[in-house]
Amino acid sequence: MPFVNIKTPEAALTRAQKEDIIHRVTDMLTEYFSEAARPHTMVLIEEVRDGGYGRADEVYVIPEAWRAEG
Incomplete structure (x- = not known):
């Protein structure tokens, strides 16, 4: 059974x-x-x-402009 795990920042992608x-x-x-x-x-x-x-001691927070709408 192929299994793929994709991790993305919260709210970066829409459901679609x-x-x-x-x-x-x-x-x-x-x-x-x-x-x-x-x-x-x-x-x-x-x-x-x-x-x-x-990464490399830098904690990431997604910029508002990158957040998905809907």
Whole structure:
């Protein structure tokens, strides 16, 4: 069973964008594993709260301009 875990900043994507990502990733994986993998493919999109991630000692907070609408 293919499993993909995508982590994004909270509120960075709309529901429609998440659905599109799930469909596109599933389609891509079936190209590699065959159509038989489609019903067993799991795509998990996790939203990480502001301040809950960082790199090189810098804590990230998503700018308001980057927040998804709707």
